[in-house]
Amino acid sequence: MQPERTDVSIQSLQSLKFIEQVSPMLSAPDESTWFGALAKLSEQWGFDKILLGILPRPTIRIEDAFIRSTYAPSWRDAYEKRGLVNIAPTVTHSVTRSAPLLWTPELFAGPAQTMYEEASAYGLRAGVTLPIHGPKQEWGMLCFVNDSNPAGDFCRHVDNVLPNLVLLRDLVLDSSQHHLTAHAQPLIPQLTPRERECLAWTAQGKSTWEISHILNCSEAVVNFHVKNIRAKFGVNSRRAAAVIATQLGLIDPG
Secondary structure, three states, rough: EEEEHHHHHHHHHHHHHHHHHHHHHHOOOOHHHHHHHHHHHHHHHHOOOOEEEOOOOOOOOOHHHHHEOOOOOOHHHHHHHHHHHHHHHHHHHHHHHOOOOEOOOOHOHHHHHHHHHHHHHHOOOEEEEEEEEEEOOOEEEEEEEOOOOOHHHHHHHHHHHHHHHHHHHHHHHOHHHHHHHHHHHHHHHOOHHHHHHHHHHHHHOOOHHHHHOOOOOHHHHHHHHHHHHHHHHHOHHHHHHHHHHHOOOOOOOO
16 A cells, blocks of 8 residues: 555645646736746746747637747748748648647658758757647647757657646646737727628528618618628628627627
8 A cells, every 4th residue: 555655645746846837827917927937837848949829719810820939030030921831740730630749850841841951940950749729719739849859868858748748738728818818809800880780680590681671771781791791700601700700799699
């Protein structure tokens, strides 16, 4: 029985140590302090570079994602201007997978090879990416990176710290909600009263003809409002806009 109690004690101490380490992030009073605590914790665990990217909701363009990182600003600028997000295997993986992705030279073969070689020059040579998929349809990734040889000792190090990184990924998503809301708020479409009415009736399954009679206007007027609505939400159908508006609380579907 004694070894069993010892194991429990060791696990308890490890749990307490983890809670103590993440406490500054969880109790941070603002976004800057919050991300600073995350970056410091990442460095303590052997990764001097970190990137967090989250789309707070599906309707936000990837160019407007919530992104915070300690990568070199010049690399981030080049990455964005050249649209490298479209060929990055870490992004492709994170779209549909939840399992951590270990960076290897083979991972960046093909079109992404030049990108990887350039990133390595900025100290982004070895890393592990943890996809993010939240309960509110958030999507993104958390990358822990350093300038090690992406094999041997680095792989063993990732094996040792991966359980903590996975748990940290979940805590980051939970503790980021306030910051994500503040980031996404300006991007919520601003609807006119008549556009809200058209969307609300659309959500109830009404046709253009029916909506025109309910609102006492022509079908052309309804179509005009619907066209503006689709443009504001960046979708191709009124029903898609109605679904998104309902999720955002912009309309009551009745």
